Structure formats: structure tokens, C-alpha cells
């Protein structure tokens with residue numbers, strides 16, 4: 001076991017997908033899949049670049065026709081990240097994708113069923129040193145397994161499918177294997193991966209298949225993948241969303257960063273949920289800040305807080321934050337008041353300070369300003385708000401009074 005971010009990670013074997021290690025204690029990687037026709041290599045490459053920018057470490061492209069394999073031959077040399085070819089029913093497409101130079105194959109045991117075909121592909125991949133993901137999918141289990149388990153898709157059936165496939169590969173001394181046992185049911189996929197992790201040490205690719213459009217798809221994927229990661233299971237992940245695949249890559253990256261399993265790359269924006277004390281439209285300002293930071297690689301935690309009464313204290317661990325009060329924005333750095341700006345300049349000030357802190361550090365940024373003066377101004381607006389709203393800004397006291405009157 002290896003401990004990372006307080007999580008005991010199960011140690012697996014390592015395979016190399018191009019120059020990206022998967023398993024064996026390597027950082028957990030994010031995958032996504034293009035939705036363009038692979039034959040259209042320019043459009044596909046553009047999408048691969050977009051996905052890489054959004055946080056994808058590895059990208060999969062479908063290889064469903066000869067033209068797709070030819071497209072891959074043009075894509076692979078120009079791609080910024082390793083490419084996995086998704087093979088559907090024709091084993092010949094796997095051979096064509098290998099010829100195109102892909103860095104990994106994904107085979108679905110439910111689709112390519114003839115043992116001699118699987119062995120042919122495995123032998124060719126072995127000679128080229130290319131790994132294969134065995135991608136078991138709850139929706140396309142082999143009919144025999146389906147029947148064996150009473151016409152139901154069970155975790156046991158999915159694990160058996162993966163183990164059967166491994167045996168074909170081992171027949172030709174092929175062990176550059178990753179495995180996935182995806183299902184659209186979150187409890188089922190969690191159980192299948194849990195069982196699989198007990199019987200094999202090949203690296204595991206996690207995902208909830210056909211999770212659907214956001215927000216439900218995001219929630220299902222996060223629940224399934226996050227639960228397994230928290231148990232130390234999983235070496236590479238993919239969100240399967242019915243959405244622009246850039247969202248998949250962003251979500252995968254965000255999950256790993258939130259769990260402390262990958263270093264933060266972009267701003268982690270936190271914001272209060274807003275309440276009766278809020279002096280600004282927190283939702284609108286937070287959205288504006290999200291958009292302003294979207295493409296900036298600034299690995300800081302930035303807070304948007306609705307009021308200066310509680311905001312700076314509640315977000316004192318953030319690297320930087322802003323809280324509204326008396327139509328002004330009170331900017332604070334690691335809980336220390338730093339500056340006062342106009343309310344309509346709050347987001348601009350956040351960006352400016354984030355860049356400064358990122359480039360020069362928090363202490364150097366604070367040394368440029370009069371923190372005492374900023375604190376006095378914040379105290380003034382805080383006292384004014386408390387005097388106006390009292391301790392009960394959400395007016396719970398009045399409501400409780402009314403409830404008592406109705407019920408007495």
C-alpha cells in the first residue's frame with residue numbers, strides 16, 4: 001500500500017501508455033474520448049488539443065473503420081498526449097490501429113469473442129509493446145456469462161468476464177493490461193471494481209458508463225469514481241458524459257485535485273452559499289470569477305464571500321479572497337486584510353492579486369499594501385453591517401417568534 005493524500009492506495013503493476021505511466025504508484029491519470037469522426041484527422045486533433053488543455057492525460061479515439069485507422073496514422077505523430085484506439089467488433093481494426101502507431105488499445109470482451117482473434121491482437125500488441133485495456137461493460141456482457149448469472153448483470157459476472165479475457169492474453173505471454181468493469185449503475189460498478197481489485201493487480205481504469213448529461217452524469221461519475229478512489233482503488237479515470245468531452249476532462253481533473261490526488265493546476269474557486277447577510281449577488285460574482293480564471297493556470301484557492309461580517313473568517317484558509325460590505329470589496333490574503341476595492345471591480349482585483357501572488361508569493365504581495373488600513377476599513381464596514389442587521393441577519397428570530405405565536 002502507498003499512502004497519498006491520506007488514502008492508502010492499492011499498488012498495481014505499471015503499464016506505459018506512450019510516455020504516461022498508469023499504475024504502480026504513478027499519479028492517477030485523466031482520460032477522455034473524442035466525439036469527432038477519427039477519419040477527420042484535423043477536427044479530431046483539434047479536439048485532442050482541447051482535451052489536453054482541459055486536463056486529459058490520455059485521449060481515446062474510435063477506430064471503427066479503415067478510414068479511422070488511416071486518420072490515426074496522421075493523428076498519433078501530432079498528438080500532445082498518448083492515443084488509445086477504441087476497437088468495437090472487428091479485430092482487424094485493432095491490427096490496423098497498431099499499424100497506425102497508437103499507444104494503447106481498448107477491447108470489449110463482449111464484442112470480440114473469438115479466442116484466436118483475441119490472441120492474434122494480443123501477440124501483435126506484445127511485439128510492439130503496446131498495452132491493452134480490457135473494457136468490460138455491464139451492458140454488453142458475453143451471453144454465456146449473462147445466462148450463467150441468471151440473466152442479470154452482476155459484479156461477479158463482470159469480474160469473470162475480465163478474468164476470462166486475461167487468460168487469452170496470458171496464453172501469448174501478454175501482460176501489458178489495464179482493466180475496466182464499467183456499469184451505468186453506481187453501486188454495481190463500485191462492487192465490480194472492489195471485487196476485481198481483490199483478485200488482480202493489473203491497473204484499473206475507473207468509470208461509470210453512460211452516466212448521461214450533467215448535472216446527473218457528473219454526480220453519478222463522481223459518486224462512483226470518488227468512492228473507489230477513496231478506497232485506494234483506481235489508476236486512471238474517465239467521466240463518460242453526454243456533453244462536450246472537454247467537460248469530462250475538466251471534471252476528471254477537478255475530482256483528482258479536490259481529493260488531493262493530483263497537484264492543483266488551476267484556481268480552486270470556493271464561494272459561500274450566500275444568505276440573508278449577503279451584500280452582493282454571490283452566484284453572479286462567483287460565476288464571473290470562474291469565467292475570469294477559466295484559462296489561467298494559477299494553482300491557488302480563491303474565495304468569493306457574500307459579506308465582510310463572516311467571509312474573511314470563514315475563508316481564512318484560502319490563498320486569496322474577497323468579501324462584500326457597504327458596496328465595497330474587501331480583499332484578503334490568507335485571512336489578512338489586504339485592500340479595499342469598488343464592488344464592480346471585485347473580480348478584476350481578484351485576478352490581479354492572484355497573478356501577483358502566483359508570481360511573487362503572498363508575503364511579497366502583502367508587503368506592497370497597507371494591511372492595517374485595509375483591516376480598519378473592513379472592521380468599519382463589518383460594524384456597520386452588524387449594527388444594521390444585528391446578529392440575526394437571516395431573520396430567524398422573527399420567524400421563530402411567529403411560529404411560537406401560531407402554535408401557542
Ligand code: SF4
Nearest residue numbers: 272275278306307311
Ligand atoms: S454569513 Fe456572509 S459569508 Fe457566510 S454565507 Fe452569509 S453572506 Fe456568505
